[in-house]
Amino acid sequence: xxxxxIDFSPPLNILLLGALTTxxxxxxGPRLRGWAGKGxxxxxLALSGAxxxxxxxxxxxxxxxxxxxxxxxxxxxxxxxxxxxGILVASVAILLGLAAAVYSTRYREREGGDAEYYSLLLLMVxxxxxxxxxxxxxxxxVFWELMSVASxxxxxxxxxxxxxxxxxxxxxxxxxxxxxxxxxxxALLYGLTGTLNMAHIAQVFxxxxxxxxxxxxxxxxxxxxxxxxxxxxxxVPFHTWLPDAHPAAPSPISAMLSGGLIKAGAxxxxxxxxxxxxxxxxxWQPVLLLLALLxxxxxxxxxxxxxxxKRLLAFSSIAQIGYIVFGLATGTVDGLTGSLFHVLNHAxxxxxxxxxAGAFLYATGTRKIRDLSGMARQNxxxxxxxxxxxxxxxxxxxxxxxxxxxxxxxxxxxxxQILPTALLVANVLLSVMYYLRTIQVIMMEQPTPVVLDARxxxxxxxxPMAVLATLCVVIGLYPDPFVRFASQAAAMVWSGPAxxxxxxxxxxLR
Amino acid sequence: xxxxxxxxxxxxxxxxxxxxxxxxxxxxxRLVIGLDILxxxxxxxxxxxxxxxxxxxxxxxxxxLVVISMGLDGCLVAVALALVLLAYRRYGTRDxxxxxxxxx
Numbered sequence: 001x002x003x004x005x006i007d008f009s010p011p012l013n014i015l016l017l018g019a020l021t022t023x024x025x026x027x028x029g030p031r032l033r034g035w036a037g038k039g040x041x042x043x044x045l046a047l048s049g050a051x052x053x054x055x056x057x058x059x060x061x062x063x064x065x066x067x068x069x070x071x072x073x074x075x076x077x078x079x080x081x082x083x084x085x086g087i088l089v090a091s092v093a094i095l096l097g098l099a100a101a102v103y104s105t106r107y108r109e110r111e112g113g114d115a116e117y118y119s120l121l122l123l124m125v126x127x128x129x130x131x132x133x134x135x136x137x138x139x140x141x142v143f144w145e146l147m148s149v150a151s152x153x154x155x156x157x158x159x160x161x162x163x164x165x166x167x168x169x170x171x172x173x174x175x176x177x178x179x180x181x182x183x184x185x186x187a188l189l190y191g192l193t194g195t196l197n198m199a200h201i202a203q204v205f206x207x208x209x210x211x212x213x214x215x216x217x218x219x220x221x222x223x224x225x226x227x228x229x230x231x232x233x234x235x236v237p238f239h240t241w242l243p244d245a246h247p248a249a250p251s252p253i254s255a256m257l258s259g260g261l262i263k264a265g266a267x268x269x270x271x272x273x274x275x276x277x278x279x280x281x282x283x284w285q286p287v288l289l290l291l292a293l294l295x296x297x298x299x300x301x302x303x304x305x306x307x308x309x310k311r312l313l314a315f316s317s318i319a320q321i322g323y324i325v326f327g328l329a330t331g332t333v334d335g336l337t338g339s340l341f342h343v344l345n346h347a348x349x350x351x352x353x354x355x356x357a358g359a360f361l362y363a364t365g366t367r368k369i370r371d372l373s374g375m376a377r378q379n380x381x382x383x384x385x386x387x388x389x390x391x392x393x394x395x396x397x398x399x400x401x402x403x404x405x406x407x408x409x410x411x412x413x414x415x416x417q418i419l420p421t422a423l424l425v426a427n428v429l430l431s432v433m434y435y436l437r438t439i440q441v442i443m444m445e446q447p448t449p450v451v452l453d454a455r456x457x458x459x460x461x462x463x464p465m466a467v468l469a470t471l472c473v474v475i476g477l478y479p480d481p482f483v484r485f486a487s488q489a490a491a492m493v494w495s496g497p498a499x500x501x502x503x504x505x506x507x508x509l510r
Numbered sequence: 511x512x513x514x515x516x517x518x519x520x521x522x523x524x525x526x527x528x529x530x531x532x533x534x535x536x537x538x539x540r541l542v543i544g545l546d547i548l549x550x551x552x553x554x555x556x557x558x559x560x561x562x563x564x565x566x567x568x569x570x571x572x573x574x575l576v577v578i579s580m581g582l583d584g585c586l587v588a589v590a591l592a593l594v595l596l597a598y599r600r601y602g603t604r605d606x607x608x609x610x611x612x613x614x
Contacts, residue, residue: 076569076570076571078574138571138574138575138578141575141579142578142582145579145582145585145586146582148586149585149586149589152586152589152590152593153589156593156596159596162600162601165593165596165597165600166597166600166601166609168593169538169590169593169594169597169609170609172586172589172590172593173538173541173542173545173590176545176586176590177532177545180545180548180549183549183552183579184525184551184552184555187552187555187556187559187572188555190556190559190560190571190572191555191558191559194559194569195571196571196572196575
């Protein structure tokens with residue numbers, strides 16, 4: 001790889017190259033019946049996923065720092081920092097991206113704009129992978145903006161209707177304001193330490209504040225960074241864009257947003273809180289705990305009254321982000337293991353459910369839960385997969401989400417936060433109510449006329465859903481290797497000073 | 511070094527203007543302008559810190575970030591204005607309060 005002028009680790013290189021070649025392949029369209037662009041996008045996602053595995057093997061024992069030749073450890077250099085947590089986020093993003101790309105080949109066959117759509121999809125995945133792999137704030141911000149801008153366009157992609165445009169505009173303005181808060185927070189961190197490299201900032205902060213004024217500025221920077229990541233992760237005071245943007249986006253993009261994009265926000269929060277702001281953990285733990293409880297309660301209570309399937313799933317995503325932040329806020333390795341494991345599990349289950357909602361929309365043209373009643377009688381395969389996804393996210397033992405919730409609860413008990421943990425359990429039980437209600441409507445009731453007229457769902461849409469559903473069951477029944485993966489990731493993230501040591505002196509790729 | 515507080519006061523003034531614009535204006539195009547003012551203020555913070563870290567020396571790292579971020583800001587404004595244009599075609603208004611087909 002040493003000969004490439006620009007090298008961001010193999011998975012990212014392939015994704016960025018794919019984003020450039022997909023529009024060219026799409027322009028060959030008419031002769032190849034439009035399959036060239038789709039094939040190119042799917043192939044680059046698959047290759048990128050395959051190239052993740054050797055990288056995982058290399059970073060199993062210690063994180064890998066990749067910088068430009070001759071200056072990797074310098075505080076003034078941009079660098080990549082790849083550890084198991086980054087690999088976890090990257091694999092979630094690439095897996096969902098692949099599912100969304102395959103699904104989109106049939107889901108959006110009627111509409112044009114393939115060249116833009118697949119290219120933006122690849123750029124969004126590349127942004128998420130880059131956020132997972134970045135070792136300094138400059139790299140983080142560039143990939144963060146890449147991911148954000150691509151998602152603004154994708155949310156409003158079906159611009160013939162009014163709803164996506166309005167939701168996209170709302171999302172763009174709120175999210176851009178959040179990104180500016182993040183940028184100012186980074187500027188303050190830079191002013192306090194004179195570097196953008198996360199390891200070096202963490203070292204300066206661990207050495208202790210020089211004066212009382214520095215303490216205040218650190219707190220201000222923490223607040224701004226929290227707002228920035230919190231807006232993207234839809235933590236409660238900043239969540240209002242999500243219930244509009246997720247339903248309005250095309251369904252594969254909803255799956256990506258819910259499974260990947262908001263997780264990138266949560267991952268950013270985890271990464272920053274456990275490295276740079278580790279000395280301030282006394283400040284952020286109570287705040288995040290409160291925000292987590294607020295987020296899950298708001299999400300669950302508002303989900304109870306939703307009539308629109310995708311909107312219900314969107315509110316449920318807000319609640320799940322609350323669980324993830326809760327795991328971080330407990331400040332224990334077990335809680336963080338639960339958080340990272342939940343990132344994976346929720347991405348699988350919620351991705352599956354949004355793809356199912358998209359299949360319902362494709363078959364019947366409606367998203368209203370009431371109009372979809374009896375869908376499982378009309379199409380038992382699709383109804384079965386949907387029910388499986390719903391049961392998984394409701395936390396049924398034997399399916400994947402249950403396992404990660406147990407780890408988060410363990411973290412809460414270890415941290416002696418008994419009352420907040422009880423509230424978390426109450427929230428999980430409350431959420432079962434609306435999941436079961438939806439299952440009951442879809443499975444048990446008599447089909448409506450719209451459902452009786454439903455058209456068949458093509459195999460290219462069913463296949464990614466079947467894969468995600470299988471993974472939900474496999475992780476639920478055989479969680480050991482996945483738990484080990486997540487706990488390894490959590491241990492690496494949480495190791496703090498040790499992490500800083502390997503980072504700065506760590507082996508470079510070149 | 512003594513000039514640092516004055517520059518920071520300047521950026522603070524820009525922040526106030528941008529934030530005021532963002533929360534009081536109803537015209538969507540002005541909201542985009544407000545975002546742009548806020549971004550410029552953030553860039554200015556970087557530039558101020560880059561030249562004040564060590565006397566007589568300007569660190570190029572922040573400049574690199576600001577140049578890249580200006581490009582990203584350009585993308586953001588282009589996307590936002592395209593959405594404003596689409597919204598204007600669908601709703602026939604630039605007033606953000608009139609865009610309420612969705613419940614918050």
